Amino acid sequence: MNQYPLWKNLLILGVVLFGILFALPNVFSQDPSIEIAAARGHEVTAATADEVRAVLENAGVPYKVVEPWSEGKVLVRFPTTGDQLRGQEAIEARLSDRYNSAMTLVADLPGWLRAIDAQPMYLGLDLRGGIQVLIDVDMEAAVEQGLERYTGDIRSLLRQERVRYLTVMHEGGQITVKFDDAEDLAEGQEVVAREFRELQLDxxxxxxxxxxxxxxxxxDEEQLRTFALQQNITTLRNRVNALGVAEPIVQRQGERRIVVQLPGAQDPARLKEILGATATLEYRLADTEGSVADAVEGRVPVGSRLYYDREGQPILLQRSVIVTGDQITNASSGFDQTSGLPAVFVNLDSRGARRMRQVTTENVGKPMAVVFIENRTVTRMIDGEPVKQTVRTEEVISMANIREPFGRRFQTTGLDSAEEAHTLALFLRAGALAAPIQIVEERTIGPSLGQENIDQGVTSVLFGLAAVLVFMALYYRVFGLVANLVLLTNLVLIVAIMSLLQATLTLPGIAGIVLTMGMAVDANVLIFERIREEIRNGSSPQASINAGFAKALSTIVDANITTLIAAVILFSFGTGPVKGFAVTLSVGIFTSLFTAILGSRAVINLIYGGRRLSKLAI
Structure with a gap:
């Protein structure tokens, strides 16, 4: 009686060993490191690591190792954060024209753990340190951009309906359409009112x-402002997620501001580059009637703009945009099947698809250009000091005749490399910023403060754990020692699952772990008290053990399910630290059920199962 089959014991042992293996990375220290990736138009090669070593050695900066990290990246590990800062300055001063660098912390794991992709938990801003920025959204620019889109749509509508007009422009918060006579005015007013009912006309x-x-x-203006704020929140969240920033917190604050927290980020300049960077595409028809030579000399025709391609050749394009980046719903990188060149495959929303199909249908055989627009931060040496500057690039990357009409899905070529195609697809997929942003406040929380929080949190867990272990051992004797063993196993499994999920541990998360330990031992208390009750009622020791686990099961499951419901609600409606608490609590509930019901039963079966007993040490 009270014996598990061999397969069940092996299964429980396998789960415990699995937990120990994936909890192990959290024991190792983390190295201050710098991650190096290629800037646009360049690539990381085998010689990049040698270049980085040479720069660090010439600057006298000690480092542990320079190694290939992931595809297209190099990682430099340093002994101290001071060396890391000096290394960042040296690398930016010498290599920022070809490579982007970002400071980070990387666990110093042995090769066999990295081979199985075992990683430590992410630590939240309050534990790891990091950067918090407050971003102001330019709502007035959002309204202006909305009016600019209406301007282009009204111009296209009047042409489509063959209504004669002189000019369409927007200024002073309104769109003005000029006509030669009253009949054209009346016809234009009727067409615009029918198509754009949300606009007020006079x-x-x-x-x-x-x-x-x-x-x-x-x-409608307020709705446009609200949409711009929400779109920027979504875009920023997608952007930092896609660029590998772990568990960012991006949320609204007030009427026009967004707060962003990035745990582990140590380079404010790099953060600004990530958040403020824009890489998007515009599709425009070429101006085949205007003179490019006149435009170069400053006489640009009305309704046109002068651009340059990547070879520096001037190109005259129509000012009217066919579609922009905010109408792109999805983008992926790949290679053109015909030429084998890097390409970005673009999907448009329904409105953009209709507009693209209409324009390409009306202009078959005419040239259309793809304009690449990017804002990026570069470091330049001015008077011997590195100075960061924002550079805006607008260049034509592709010019081709429209062979046949197309709409929702098409491809864009003309990119320098597969890496640039991948980066562009990433930004397009994350979405365009609906309104310009400005970082108005920046706070950097150092890792020393985070380490103090970690030390205090670990101390609280250890004190709480020690008190529970002593009480259980004294009050329940052998059964108490079993409870202590499964309680420690429960803690290991929580850490392992959090590491596997790459969840973020925060101070509230540590509180969730402490609460989980109390709930886990509570399940054992219910079982042990039920066993005691069965013994008092005259049942045999073996029957008491069996009845104790069986009769306490429903109570334990009910209590944990109600707690899980509360945790799910906290995660659904909470933000930031509340979610961190809910995550650890939810994980702890499942591990507690496993260790309290299966784990403790397996150990007690191994000690007492299949034996004739006169009493129990409980």
Missing amino acids: TERDGERFELHARLSPA
């Missing part, structure tokens, strides 16, 4: 000409 006579004014209502 007319005015200016000398011999007639004007139609269109503006957004206050409610």
Whole structure:
């Protein structure tokens, strides 16, 4: 009686060993490191590591190792954070024109743990340190961008309906359409009112000409502002997730601000580059009637803009944009099947697809250009000091005749490398910023403060654990020692699962672990008290053990399910630290059920199972 089959014992042992293996990375220290990746137009090669070594050695900066890290990246490990800072300065001063570098912390794991992809838990901002920034969203620019889109749409609509007009422009918070006579004005007003019912229209006579004014209502303006803020939050969250920043917190603060917390980030300049970077595409028709030579000399035709391609050749394009990056719903990188060159495959939303199909249908055989737009931060040496500057790039990467109409899905070529295609697809997929942003406040929490929080949190866990272990051993004797063993196993399994999920541990998360330990030992208390009750009722020791586990099971499951429901609600509606607490609590509930019901029963079966007993040490 009270014996598990061999397979069940082996299964429990395998789970415990699995937990120990994947909890082990959290024991190792973390090295201050620098991750180096290629800038646009360049690539990381086998010689990159040698270049980095030479720069560090010439600057007299000690380092542990320079090694290939992931595809297209090199990692440099340093003995101290001071060496890391000096190394970052040396690398930026010498290599920032070809490579991007970011400071980070990397666990110093042995090769066999890295081979099985075992990683430590992420630590939250309060434990690991990191950067918090407060971002202001330019709401006025969001409204202006919205009016600019309406301007292009109204211009296209009037052309489609063959309504004669002079100009369409927007300024002063409204769109103005000028006509030659009252009949064209009336026809234009009717067409615009039918298609854009959300716009408020009025007319005015200016000398011999007639004007139609269109503006957004206050409610529509507010809706546009709210959408811009929400879109920026989504874009920033997608961007830092896609770029590998672990568990960022991106949330709204007030009417026009966004707070971003990035645990483990140590380089504010790199963070600004990630958050503020824009890489998008615009599709424009070429101006085949205007003179490129005149445009180069400063006489750009009305309705056109002068651009340059990557070879420095001038190209004249129409000012009207066919589609922009905010109409792109998905993007992926690959290679063109015909030429084998890097390409980005683009999907448009329904409105962008209709617009693209309409324009390409009307302009078959005419050239269309793809304009690449990017804002990025570079470091330049000015008076012997490294100075970071923002550089805006607008260049034509592709110019080709429209062979046939196309709409929702197509591809764009003309990129320098597969890495650039991948990066561009990443930014397009993350979405365009709906409005410009400005970082108005920046706080850096040092790892020393985080280490103090970790030390205090670990101390609290150890004190709580020690008190529980002593009480259980004294009060329940052998059974108490069993409970202590499974309690320690429970802690190991929580850490292992958090590491496997790459979940983030915060101070509230540590509180969740302490609470979980109390709940785990509570399950053992229910079982042991039930066994005592069965013994008092005259049952045999073996029958008491069996009845104790069987009759306490429903109570333990019910208590844990109700707690799990609360944890799910906390995770669903909470943010930041509340979610951290909910995650550790949820993981702890499942591990507690496993260790308290199966783990403790397996150990007690090994000690007492299959034996004739006169009493139990409980």
